[in-house]
Amino acid sequence: MQVYVYRNEEQVAKAASMIFASVISEKPDAVLGLATGSTPIPTYKRLISLNKDGYIDFSRIRTYNLDEYVGLSPEHPASYRYFMNEQLFDHINIDKNNTHVPSGLGDVEKNAEDYDAAIERAGGIDLQLLGIGHNGHIGFNEPNPRAFIYKTNIITLTQSTIDANSRMFSCSDEVPRQAISLGIGGIMSSKRIILLATGRGKSSAVRDAVKGDITPLLPASILKAHNNVQFLLDEDAACLL
Numbered sequence: 001m002q003v004y005v006y007r008n009e010e011q012v013a014k015a016a017s018m019i020f021a022s023v024i025s026e027k028p029d030a031v032l033g034l035a036t037g038s039t040p041i042p043t044y045k046r047l048i049s050l051n052k053d054g055y056i057d058f059s060r061i062r063t064y065n066l067d068e069y070v071g072l073s074p075e076h077p078a079s080y081r082y083f084m085n086e087q088l089f090d091h092i093n094i095d096k097n098n099t100h101v102p103s104g105l106g107d108v109e110k111n112a113e114d115y116d117a118a119i120e121r122a123g124g125i126d127l128q129l130l131g132i133g134h135n136g137h138i139g140f141n142e143p144n145p146r147a148f149i150y151k152t153n154i155i156t157l158t159q160s161t162i163d164a165n166s167r168m169f170s171c172s173d174e175v176p177r178q179a180i181s182l183g184i185g186g187i188m189s190s191k192r193i194i195l196l197a198t199g200r201g202k203s204s205a206v207r208d209a210v211k212g213d214i215t216p217l218l219p220a221s222i223l224k225a226h227n228n229v230q231f232l233l234d235e236d237a238a239c240l241l
Ligand code: PGA
Pocket: 036, 037, 038, 039, 040, 131, 132, 133, 134, 137, 138, 139
């Protein structure tokens, strides 16, 4: 695991967008694993600018998002499909048919199986972007003794995640209690992983992921077992290292 510390979240976004640019220039039909949440927004803004200025071409890029709430339709403003359209896909020259977000509607167990099969058919993820939860989750893989599940699966959200994500809903009762998430195995199968963390609120999860033992009680700690992972942190997120 390599750890890079930048002055602020803008510098983190700049570094992350440069990594995207280099992966895409080497492989114009790369498969990108994408994330939602507040942390990647500045990176997505930079990717939009790089696309508008002609430095990145998304026309052949394929994307697979990490997760989605169970029960939210793509049109729901708090759904992750909606987020991705708003924050990135609507502003770049990507073919929307090549963008994938797990579906939290209908037979979600079947959706989960189909999602893993689709990623495999696409040749696997070349670059996976991750955030980290305050509790150390990656994707929606929440801390619990059975967190190291290989496949895409249905997760029951912890209270800390419901509280953290309630800002996207009118009240915390509206936050779905379950989500469909790429499993730890799916994340670890990616050829390269970058994890972004900004702000003091992430500092203890970052410290435990970087310095602690590998444990399903801190799912991000598994990343130490991957041979091509970079943590891009701002000074606040790195303050306990
Ligand atoms: P955030 O979420 O970027 O909104 O803090 C990250 C995560 O929960 O993985």
